[in-house]
Amino acid sequence: MSIRVQGLTSQRVNQIAPSGIRRFFDLLASIEGIISLGIGEPDFATPWHIREAAIYSLEKGYTMYTSNLGMPELRQELSRYLKDNYELDYDPDSELLITVGVSEGLDLTMRAILNPGDEVIMPDPCYVSYSACVILAGGTPIMVPTNQESNFEISAADIEARVTNKTKAILIGYPANPTGAVMSKEKLAQIAEVAQRHQLLVISDEIYAKLVYGVEHTCFATLPEIKESTILLGGFSKAYAMTGWRIGYAAANKEVIASMNKIHQYTMLCASIMAQVAAIEALKSGESSSAEMVEEYNRRRLTIVQGLNDIGLSCFESRGAFYAFPSIKGTGMTSEEFAEKLLIEEKVAVVPGTAFGECGEGHVRCCYATSLADIEEALSRMGRFVKKHKKV
Amino acid sequence: MIKEILKILENDARTTAKQISTMTGTPSDEVAKIIKQAEKDRTILKYKTIINWEKVGDEQVWALIEVKVAPQRDVGFDSIAERIYRFPQARSVYLLSGTYDLLVLVAGKTMHEVADFVSQKLAPIEGVQGTVTHFMLKRYKEDGEILEGREEIRRQPVIL
Numbered sequence: 001m002s003i004r005v006q007g008l009t010s011q012r013v014n015q016i017a018p019s020g021i022r023r024f025f026d027l028l029a030s031i032e033g034i035i036s037l038g039i040g041e042p043d044f045a046t047p048w049h050i051r052e053a054a055i056y057s058l059e060k061g062y063t064m065y066t067s068n069l070g071m072p073e074l075r076q077e078l079s080r081y082l083k084d085n086y087e088l089d090y091d092p093d094s095e096l097l098i099t100v101g102v103s104e105g106l107d108l109t110m111r112a113i114l115n116p117g118d119e120v121i122m123p124d125p126c127y128v129s130y131s132a133c134v135i136l137a138g139g140t141p142i143m144v145p146t147n148q149e150s151n152f153e154i155s156a157a158d159i160e161a162r163v164t165n166k167t168k169a170i171l172i173g174y175p176a177n178p179t180g181a182v183m184s185k186e187k188l189a190q191i192a193e194v195a196q197r198h199q200l201l202v203i204s205d206e207i208y209a210k211l212v213y214g215v216e217h218t219c220f221a222t223l224p225e226i227k228e229s230t231i232l233l234g235g236f237s238k239a240y241a242m243t244g245w246r247i248g249y250a251a252a253n254k255e256v257i258a259s260m261n262k263i264h265q266y267t268m269l270c271a272s273i274m275a276q277v278a279a280i281e282a283l284k285s286g287e288s289s290s291a292e293m294v295e296e297y298n299r300r301r302l303t304i305v306q307g308l309n310d311i312g313l314s315c316f317e318s319r320g321a322f323y324a325f326p327s328i329k330g331t332g333m334t335s336e337e338f339a340e341k342l343l344i345e346e347k348v349a350v351v352p353g354t355a356f357g358e359c360g361e362g363h364v365r366c367c368y369a370t371s372l373a374d375i376e377e378a379l380s381r382m383g384r385f386v387k388k389h390k391k392v
Numbered sequence: 393m394i395k396e397i398l399k400i401l402e403n404d405a406r407t408t409a410k411q412i413s414t415m416t417g418t419p420s421d422e423v424a425k426i427i428k429q430a431e432k433d434r435t436i437l438k439y440k441t442i443i444n445w446e447k448v449g450d451e452q453v454w455a456l457i458e459v460k461v462a463p464q465r466d467v468g469f470d471s472i473a474e475r476i477y478r479f480p481q482a483r484s485v486y487l488l489s490g491t492y493d494l495l496v497l498v499a500g501k502t503m504h505e506v507a508d509f510v511s512q513k514l515a516p517i518e519g520v521q522g523t524v525t526h527f528m529l530k531r532y533k534e535d536g537e538i539l540e541g542r543e544e545i546r547r548q549p550v551i552l
Contacts, residue, residue: 025550028550029549036550038551039548041547041551045543177552298415299400302415302417
């Protein structure tokens with residue numbers, strides 16, 4: 001008799017509900033010739049000088065394991081980068097860990113800090129893997145609703161109201177996926193104060209740090225007296241168009257890094273050496289190519305935000321990442337209905353806001369990391385769609 | 393603001409004043425005014441396209457010509473350069489540092505036509521001491537655009 005596999009998978013994994021938008025993805029795969037505003041990655045290939053550095057490293061035989069923490073040269077460059085950009089001092093030998101993207105950094109963090117039942121407070125909507133990583137590590141995600149009226153910023157008071165004796169950490173990610181929200185220094189400082197009052201760790205996912213428009217990005221660790229208890233997660237994917245390389249980093253207190261490295265060495269061993277070499281080149285001389293990308297994104301951002309508002313999908317002016325997060329409430333449809341119908345009727349792909357949490361209902365995520373011509377065509381199709389379905 | 397507008401137009405000359413207005417947050421009539429002025433004072437010289445003529449089987453012959461000249465009192469290289477650039481066959485003319493002085497890009501229908509221009513018009517100009525002609529064999533990249541084999545960006549249709 002064969003063994004029944006059903007029911008033998010981990011209860012903890014089963015706890016994570018299958019994505020509600022699976023059906024949407026299946027539908028998407030069946031339709032040809034769509035314009036996609038659903039892609040959360042740059043539409044530029046990695047700048048050539050970075051690719052060339054990786055190719056050269058292969059030619060030179062850089063094909064081995066590296067130190068668990070990452071290549072010393074990369075950690076040194078990263079340390080210098082954090083010093084130059086934020087005036088932050090991180091010891092390359094004990095306070096930095098090179099990870100396989102921020103995704104791994106997030107997973108390691110949660111597994112390194114959480115005990116069963118520990119709570120982690122985070123904004124809703126937020127990036128899809130935040131709550132999943134907490135659950136997989138045995139913790140409980142506690143969601144703080146955010147909305148368009150407050151530009152999808154999370155309020156310190158709302159966080160504090162949810163602190164219990166089980167709360168271990170606050171998890172934020174600004175500039176934000178899916179909303180494009182950026183938090184001001186003052187508002188982040190209020191969150192830092194809450195963390196200090198209640199002795200909480202703060203995990204700050206700053207993968208979009210370089211993608212801000214007309215505002216300054218505040219690195220959370222630069223706030224007064226908060227560096228030691230902040231776990232800063234960053235990477236190269238968005239600013240240097242390196243998504244497929246899977247390379248990122250964590251910067252934190254050495255005890256936290258040592259704990260994270262313990263898991264990392266047994267599960268990942270090290271990030272791929274080729275990606276590490278590419279990251280060194282990105283840090284050494286990637287600034288100018290990254291600045292050009294930001295200029296180009298800004299033009300697209302202004303075009304899409306204006307365009308969405310013009311067709312009647314009210315949209316706050318997001319100042320970061322490459323997302324606009326318009327309200328579709330005027331159509332009377334749910335986010336999923338809207339995304340599905342838009343895909344079928346006009347062949348434009350957007351992501352239902354509910355993919356990112358309950359508070360994403362009534363919104364869709366539109367990524368503007370795509371050509372201006374496609375953005376304008378998508379806007380015109382969406383305009384036609386909204387007109388047709390508008391509730392009188 | 394003008395630099396931002398020019399950058400957008402340099403990348404795509406067909407971008408309308410209204411589109412530029414949205415991209416820069418400058419009122420549309422203001423953008424139109426700036427562009428008009430730039431056209432008038434010849435900041436914007438011309439709107440043109442980059443074409444791969446080989447696609448339609450119409451191949452022009454191009455040559456890069458190094459020109460060594462004797463500079464003249466008071467006007468330096470300028471007057472000789474002018475005598476060269478007045479010919480419509482000379483498509484671009486640059487003064488360079490190094491082993492020769494002027495670089496002239498010449499286009500013609502045939503190799504013969506280009507050679508005739510060099511030997512009969514360019515070389516005999518007073519002050520021109522010598523020329524070296526390089527015929528162009530293949531164009532790989534033009535004004536930042538790769539002509540053949542440009543890479544496609546392959547992305548998944550939706551990524552969260």
